[in-house]
Amino acid sequence: MSINDDGESLKLKQLSYFLSLAEHGSISAAANALNMAQPSLSENIAKLERKLDVQLAIRGSRGVQLTQAGTLLADRGQEILKSVDDLVEALRLLGSDPRGPVSVGFPPSLSILLSVPLLESIHSEYSDIRLHVAEAMSGDILDWLANDRIDIGCVYEISDSSVYILEPLLTEELFLVTAPDNWDDEFGPDGIAKKPITASDLQHLPLVLTSQAHGARKLQERFARAEGFSFNVTATIDSLPHIVEMVSRASAYSLLSHGAVFKQVASGDIGLVRIAEPSIRRTAYLVRKRARPVSHASTIVEGMIGTIIREMVERYNIEAQLAPRKDG
Amino acid sequence: MSINDDGESLKLKQLSYFLSLAEHGSISAAANALNMAQPSLSENIAKLERKLDVQLAIRGSRGVQLTQAGTLLADRGQEILKSVDDLVEALRLLGSDPRGPVSVGFPPSLSILLSVPLLESIHSEYSDIRLHVAEAMSGDILDWLANDRIDIGCVYEISDSSVYILEPLLTEELFLVTAPDNWDDEFGPDGIAKKPITASDLQHLPLVLTSQAHGARKLQERFARAEGFSFNVTATIDSLPHIVEMVSRASAYSLLSHGAVFKQVASGDIGLVRIAEPSIRRTAYLVRKRARPVSHASTIVEGMIGTIIREMVERYNIEAQLAPRKDG
DNA sequence: GAGTCTGCATAGGCATAGCCTATGACAAGT
DNA sequence: ACTTGTCATAGGCTATGCCTATGCAGACTC
Numbered sequence: 001m002s003i004n005d006d007g008e009s010l011k012l013k014q015l016s017y018f019l020s021l022a023e024h025g026s027i028s029a030a031a032n033a034l035n036m037a038q039p040s041l042s043e044n045i046a047k048l049e050r051k052l053d054v055q056l057a058i059r060g061s062r063g064v065q066l067t068q069a070g071t072l073l074a075d076r077g078q079e080i081l082k083s084v085d086d087l088v089e090a091l092r093l094l095g096s097d098p099r100g101p102v103s104v105g106f107p108p109s110l111s112i113l114l115s116v117p118l119l120e121s122i123h124s125e126y127s128d129i130r131l132h133v134a135e136a137m138s139g140d141i142l143d144w145l146a147n148d149r150i151d152i153g154c155v156y157e158i159s160d161s162s163v164y165i166l167e168p169l170l171t172e173e174l175f176l177v178t179a180p181d182n183w184d185d186e187f188g189p190d191g192i193a194k195k196p197i198t199a200s201d202l203q204h205l206p207l208v209l210t211s212q213a214h215g216a217r218k219l220q221e222r223f224a225r226a227e228g229f230s231f232n233v234t235a236t237i238d239s240l241p242h243i244v245e246m247v248s249r250a251s252a253y254s255l256l257s258h259g260a261v262f263k264q265v266a267s268g269d270i271g272l273v274r275i276a277e278p279s280i281r282r283t284a285y286l287v288r289k290r291a292r293p294v295s296h297a298s299t300i301v302e303g304m305i306g307t308i309i310r311e312m313v314e315r316y317n318i319e320a321q322l323a324p325r326k327d328g
Numbered sequence: 329m330s331i332n333d334d335g336e337s338l339k340l341k342q343l344s345y346f347l348s349l350a351e352h353g354s355i356s357a358a359a360n361a362l363n364m365a366q367p368s369l370s371e372n373i374a375k376l377e378r379k380l381d382v383q384l385a386i387r388g389s390r391g392v393q394l395t396q397a398g399t400l401l402a403d404r405g406q407e408i409l410k411s412v413d414d415l416v417e418a419l420r421l422l423g424s425d426p427r428g429p430v431s432v433g434f435p436p437s438l439s440i441l442l443s444v445p446l447l448e449s450i451h452s453e454y455s456d457i458r459l460h461v462a463e464a465m466s467g468d469i470l471d472w473l474a475n476d477r478i479d480i481g482c483v484y485e486i487s488d489s490s491v492y493i494l495e496p497l498l499t500e501e502l503f504l505v506t507a508p509d510n511w512d513d514e515f516g517p518d519g520i521a522k523k524p525i526t527a528s529d530l531q532h533l534p535l536v537l538t539s540q541a542h543g544a545r546k547l548q549e550r551f552a553r554a555e556g557f558s559f560n561v562t563a564t565i566d567s568l569p570h571i572v573e574m575v576s577r578a579s580a581y582s583l584l585s586h587g588a589v590f591k592q593v594a595s596g597d598i599g600l601v602r603i604a605e606p607s608i609r610r611t612a613y614l615v616r617k618r619a620r621p622v623s624h625a626s627t628i629v630e631g632m633i634g635t636i637i638r639e640m641v642e643r644y645n646i647e648a649q650l651a652p653r654k655d656g
Numbered sequence: 657g658a659g660t661c662t663g664c665a666t667a668g669g670c671a672t673a674g675c676c677t678a679t680g681a682c683a684a685g686t
Numbered sequence: 687a688c689t690t691g692t693c694a695t696a697g698g699c700t701a702t703g704c705c706t707a708t709g710c711a712g713a714c715t716c
Contacts, residue, residue: 011339037677042695055624067627068621068623083404087401294396367666370663374665
């Protein structure tokens, strides 16, 4: 480090001091306008000159006269200070009221649960946020994240955590879903059959599932393989409502989370049968791309998603373990 | 003063800290790159966020992710820091080597004494200063100053000191100048006649003077009025060389300072006769316009003018009182 | 799932930057 | 010569800014 390494760098404070000096033409007057003592300003200007290694003002007994360097500093410094002010203003605005577009991608089973309440809550509480909700399979959602088509995604499978930032949302259990008439058991007020079944009981039931493209189906197949059998898949439909309709018409059974059919369970159109020893569980993660800047509005939406999930789980007694709440 | 008036303003230091954070993606890495402790940087970033009232980065366990506000700050901040650096660079350059144009205006009697040595000295010692010397009457020099045609002027009469900044240069005495043959007295080695004359002795001598437009002539007339007579002006010429030539041809006398004719005095072509009781004195001032910024080169030239005057006065034993030297 | 690693936050201590009051020097105007 | 306005210097006090040490939480490993 050099011996004469006086001050580290130019300070905006001193710059504004100097602008005041340039405006008032005398150190005393400027100090007065700045509500500070004259010697302090005097010292600051001197320090500035030492730092820049230039004489900025010629001291006289009737005030000071700016040098060429001084006028340059005053002119350019004013621009700089203005652009700093503008920047600060812009930042405060960004931070103050959340606004602007936010796009979220849900897989179908979460979309059923969240989309409408989320849209409604955001619209009523943050009318300046323009929220767009899209529904797709986990894989597509990750693609959308990668291509910056959405800000926030929900997925079930964890992927590369060096590109994405994950936050666990909730862990769901997959139930055998059936039309109540189509099952030889009583259903409690929570819509769940009294007697759970075991994995092996699944193996001969006619099931309607999604295609292999869906993460849910992959999970289900993994489960079956681990248990040493394969499902009796009578139909493959990549549409949750259609699956639900088939189930409620007693045309087949399926494997779904409580959240995916919570309305039908609540209305008694569909019953849940717990699969025990082992159960099929999956965890939903909230995902965002690491490289993508996070808008304030987007943060609000994330928080709202958590809130909505808690509300829905509580209101409908949905079987799921919530992830620990992030405070904010 | 408000309660939550936390920090006074944004600091460039903190801005550069944040840029490093944006670049490195983690507080630890950035602190390392900045050669500072991690907690210090952590604290600084937090302070910045408090000051701006915006979250700039979302802390994770694997570094930080910038928010929208953070990226904005990083982008615009970089521009600002660059423009500050450019400004500092420009200022250092302005201060380092004096260069560029400087215009000086002298009245004839000082121009005779100073112009050539000044031009030569500046050219040899500061080759990057482009010095222009102009010669005119005091009144015109003040006009030139007012119109920014010259940076520095020399005048004899003081004028409005709220517009101009004055610095006394030297006080000269006006002598009766004559061809040595045309005067009944011995002249010493300094070119001055042994016997002084009194003011009243002037009154019948045929004089060649400048017109009333010149400050010198006004001074002379004031002197005569104060002494209760008027000059016998046989010719009016607004050209110092022509006056000198007439005097040296013994066609007339004149009233000039030693400096105006120092060469002719040194060569013995002209002699000086001191006017005593009272003497005629005038002070030359160095003048610059208060509102006009002073270039470094201009400061150098001012200093050089003082140096040259001292040199000339000493070398030629010119009769004049020097103003106190300004150190520099 | 326990242990380790990595990264951020908090706490307390020390040096110094920054501002103040008091005072001195100097030029300009009375 | 005296007063007034200006800038500079000196000494003291407070708050800032950085440091080390330590705590805490998520993420990777076996």
